[in-house]
Amino acid sequence: MAKRMPRDPEKERSILDAAVKQFGTDGFNASTDKIAELAGVSKGSVFRYFENKKKLYVAAVNKAMATLLDVVDLSVWTDSDDLVTMIIRATRYKTELSHQYPSEFALLTRVYAQDNLIPQKVRQQVFKIFTDWQTEVEDTVVTRMIDKMPIRKDLNRDHVKKYMTMVLGTISAEVQQRLEEHPEMKKIEDMGGLIADVKEYLEMAEFGIVASD
Structure with a gap:
């Protein structure tokens, strides 16, 4: 029986x-x-480390996610004194990160868009990786934000979190x-x-758009 060659961590990292x-x-x-070619290895080496293209793709998504998790600083969101500052700071920070890690952001954007070229089973697997991470981050950020706000006692707190997540996501995309x-x-x-526009959007979210009598 042929002896299996040991894995080379540096080569595996280059492939990923x-x-x-x-x-x-x-x-x-x-x-x-x-x-x-980009990794400087043979095609055979790619499939020795990663059994097939689907497994390589999943590993690449995990790699992109891990890279961003290692560097992202959630305090940019959670330590802001008000919502306007948080949105501006966080969006600018996200933009800077996307310029520093363009490949990771490009790959995760494709995952988020659920690229139809990805086989369905793999698409579901990598989308879950992304959404689990996104849910965890949003829960941390929005929960800390709501803790600073005088929320009406008659409102369901989970509904408030979901609503604010949607509102902040939309505003952040425009910013x-x-x-x-x-x-x-x-x-x-x-x-x-x-900033004036962001304040107006947030006032709409907080006070509504229907004039009181």
């Missing part, structure tokens, strides 16, 4: 790094030949788009119009 980059760029259709469209806005002092 290459897989994150190629899957982030080309989706599940990424060429394993390109992944092997991110505007920050990307206006890279000259580096400091809070440069964001007067954006």
